[in-house]
Amino acid sequence: MKRVYKIGMLFLIFISFFFIGIGCTTNEERRIKEEKNQVLEKKPVIPKQLQGDRSVVVYVVDEGVKREIDIEEYVAGVLGGEINNDWPDEAIKAQAILARTFVMEFLTDKTSKYQNADVSTDIEEAQAWAPKDVNNKVRKAVQETEGMVVAYDGHYIKAWFHSHAGGKTATAKEGLAFKDLEPPYIQSVESPDSQEAPPEDANWTAEFTKKEIINAANKVGSQIDSCNDISIGKKGPSGRAVTLFIDGTEVSAPNFRVALGSTKMKSTLLTDFQVLGDKLIMKGKGYGHGVGMSQWGAYAMAKEGKTAEEIIKYYFKNVDIMKLW
Template identity: 50%
Template sequence: MKQRVHWVLPVLLGVVLIAGGCSLFKGPQQKPAPSQPAPQRQAVQGNEPDISVYMHETGEKKTMKMEDYIAGVVAGEMKNDWPIEALATQAILARTFTVQAIETKGGVPSRGTQASTDVKEFQAYNAKEVNDNVKKAVEMTRGMIITYQGKPINSWFHSSAGGITATAKEGLDYKEAEPPYIQSVQSPDDLAPADIKNWTATFSKKEIMDALAKQGHKVNSLDSLEISQKGPSGRATVFLINKTVQVSGPEFRIGLGVSKLKSLLLDKVEFNGDNVIFTGKGYGHGVGVSQWGANKMAQEGKTAADIIGYYFKGVTIEKRWQ
């Protein structure tokens, strides 16, 4: 369950956090709209394509069928015993990401291939975890991608939204105009593990100062840390260090480690001696599909089209090959 990131400094809602610690105001909660399945249409452009893949583990380049590659991605990004419709959702997301990357930048030009198994530069991949569930999910969505006005979308996803998804600008520091298909919606993430639903992360002042220095924000002491701006979902978008140094929320999270500072949907930040304690919910940037939300919706009988239509507004699921 990996996330990809982009940086910019958005200017959104203001909320100040005193150095001694205080509870943060909640962002405006949006009532979930009725789940409308994404419409589907045939847009077949040919047969299933082959895809060239850089195998990160061995350094070799392989050519395989697109659907075989997608199966490995689904198994790498989601547990293979999850509901079929959740796995089908992940298959459509993975296929969309791959097609969009190939169409817009040729895949992974630095590797001379169309894809890579290195999650840091493309998508997770684990062919060993492909089972009958994954194969079924991939086959039932064969050739399907998500489009908006005929073009593949940015098919963002994350582990858990903590109850509400983020806009692209607040969750990813997205540099371009906010995609119209991305809207902040309530997300049914209550099946997520306890340490994802609610968590605390403790960092020493030195850890934070070192992380800031690596990002070009050198400070000689950490006297205060304030959240000066928040986005529509309530996520921190700008931190203010020592009343003078501004750091974007996503940049700050990356600097401290995205597996430890699990999200920017923070309930409380407080100083405790030489440590700073963050209390929050969810895991990931919060943009697009929540995997734990997809799991819950699938268990409630929703289809992949329902799930995609809920998290991405105004999109179409197109079948590009048979």
């Protein structure tokens, strides 16, 4: 009887562990399924323009014509226009993911100013586009990131980037005079901008006439008629000028930079002003608005062995990188 009892008890224990194991497996599978569903719920919607054959109507400014182009071919052309095609692969791939995200966000939330076009090659509206500079490295980057985008809370991010951060990136309000709420994924971070960057981008000097300064200030709505003194007003988290004072009149620094000429006044990370006669000598660090990914920072990180995903997640906080197709 004892032997039968022991065998019975062992059988019951075995059956209990079996069903517990089944329960654990089921719970684990349920957890994995829930996590997958959460990721799917976070996936942004593919713009209606791409729900057919994934092509977009692009207004090509240089040619004055509209072309229907596969979205991945369009992204390749953007890379040709926005990044050096001989850079490290992971830097080009990071740019590809951001370029694709940029156009997805544009197609979702904006309308091209060119009639019957989905997007254009007008850099004031969208991104630069230079298909003549597409080479095998660019094609490889596009192919290896096909369909990949960056999202935050189920929406495409504003995939901002710039050339050189001058050592630290800017917030959106600081660098772009962004009017909406500060995007939570954009934060000011230290940027490891490469020492290989052009010296004139890391530290620049520009000369302007007083007339140029006055015209630019008036263009952005700050009415002035003289320029005998200029100084920084408010600064943002990265140290960039948010406002300037020109003879006591406050001017939006990011808007003023665009009006004055963003290739001459390379940034709002300003270090010195000198008024000499009819001239203003201005000095600063970095090149571009400073928001989002620094391209020379991406270059340095790629050289150090960082992946495209690691580069993007360094410059854009708490984002998801996902594959749409």
